[in-house]
Amino acid sequence: MSQGNVIGAKLLAALQRDLVSEIGIELQSNKAKMIAGMWSEILGYVADETRNPRADHNRQTEAERLFREPAAVEETFNVSLQQIGQQEIEATPERMDVLLAAKFGGGKTVRIERIAGGFSKDSFFFDYEDAEGILRKTVIRRDMPFGPNGYTVLDEYALLQRMYAENVGVARPIACIEDVEFLGQPFLISELVTGITQYDVAEPNKQKRDAIWKQLGELVARLHSLPPERSGLVPAADPQQQLRDYVLWWKDRWERHMVEPSFVLENAFEWLLANIPAHIDRIAIVHADISFTNILVDEGKITALLDWEFCHLGDPVEDLAYFRQFVTDDGDWENFLQSYEQSGGVRYKPENAHFYEVWRAARNTVCCSSSWWGFVNNKYSAPKMAYMGVVLYRRFLKDLALQLDLPPSR
Structure with missing residues (x-):
């Protein structure tokens, strides 16, 4: 076959x-x-x-x-069942009660519920009564059997502890469990923070929305103004080398987890390495995934900035360029940028921003390519891995081709 x-x-x-x-x-x-x-x-x-x-x-x-649209599907298939029970352990109340007894001195699970989505980590709502009968509401983030980006919750937890201490919108980290006997993979537990995501869609009132832009600008500027060593990472002496090493790390991951070659990705990495921004104002802690899905808002206040796993040291303009794609109103963007710069953020450089637009598409494409490799090689046979490898891969690769001005010739 x-x-x-x-x-x-x-x-x-x-x-x-x-x-x-x-x-x-x-x-x-x-x-x-x-x-x-x-x-x-x-x-x-x-x-x-x-x-x-x-x-x-x-x-x-x-x-x-x-650039070809997918065909419609009308066929009916009859194939054998494939199980992934050995790859992923189900989080059940009984398992969580065992965890509470072993790690928290006892307690009783009230709710353990998987959160929909989660393409790089499995997430769950975990409510429990502790040994003293106090209700605790938390969120679990668990490593997948094979993740798209190679980062683990062990690294993320150490970062979250540092960022929580710096007051940059991190939910309070509670524990990191390395023992795989409980849920099959390491996982971290954080305090549940109230709020909703997709705030730009949910809030039609411009005055309230402007207040959120101001808060977000202040929050991101505070993050970028921290000494980079506060992240626990060691900055390179040369900003360009810092960025070059990061690009090369992702290029290596793509080459090690490749099902088939991609000329678009090859071209992208060549372009990125040849076009490292010449002027980088400072090396800073970069979140690298700021979007409306990762911002929690409750009663007009930002309560948390979520999903820190891509965080690294780099050019602050990367965060600005990444977030810019989600802001459809120019006035909203100007409000955010004004608040950011007035709060100590760097000047937005359009010439640097284009580099990070290409970089964003390349990184996301590599994540999807790695997911496909994991699916094909039985590392993790979950449907979301196939979805990333088949559907999202093509979307991000198309975005990358457009950023590089590489549409098909006709």
Whole structure:
């Protein structure tokens, strides 16, 4: 059987698993709807590959596939069930009670509920009564059996402790559990913070929205003004070398977890290494994933900045350029930038920002490529890994090609 057929069999087996164990049972749940949506898109691209086989892999065939819309799916498949029980341990109340007894002196689980999404970590709401009967509401972030970016909660927890002490919008970290006997992988526990994400969509009042932009600008400026050593990371003597080393780390990860080559990614890394910004105002702690999905707002106040796993030392303009893509109103962007710069942030450099627009797309594409490698090589057969490797990979690669002005020739 060819590699393509093997991969197809894995996809279809995983599809039936989810249809049987998730979608058919609880189609009204958010979890089932999310999985159904992912597989619907995945099958569109699988059908496209089946109907349009490649004679070979070259720049033109990759570009044609990249900019072609996925085909509709009408076929019915009958394949064997594939289980991932040995790869992922279910978080149950019974397991959490064992954890409470072993690590927290006792207690009783009130709620353990998986949070939908989570493409790089598995997240859960975990409410429990402690040994004294006090209700504690927390969030668990657990490493996946194979993650898209190679970062672990062990690294993230140490960073969160430092950032919590610096008052830069981090939920209070409670514990980091390295023992895999409890949930199969290391995980961290943080205090649950109230608030909603996607605040820009939820808040139509401009005055209230402006207040949020001001708070966010102050928060990001405070982060960027911290001495980089406060992160626990060691800055390089040369800012350009700091950035070059970071790009090379991701290039190496892509090359080690590659299912098939990509001329777009090859071109991107060549361009990035040849266009390191010449002027970097300062090396700072960069969050690297600031978006509305990672900002919690409650009653007009920012309560937390979430998902710090991409955090590293680099050019502060990276955070600004990354966040800029999510701000559709120019007035909102100006309000944020004014607050940021007045609070001690660096000057926004459009010439540096373009570099980070290319970088953003390259990094995200590598994450998806690594996820696909993990799925194909049985490191983690969850549907979200296939979704990243098939659907999101193509979206980010298309974004990368457009950033580099590499659309297909016609």
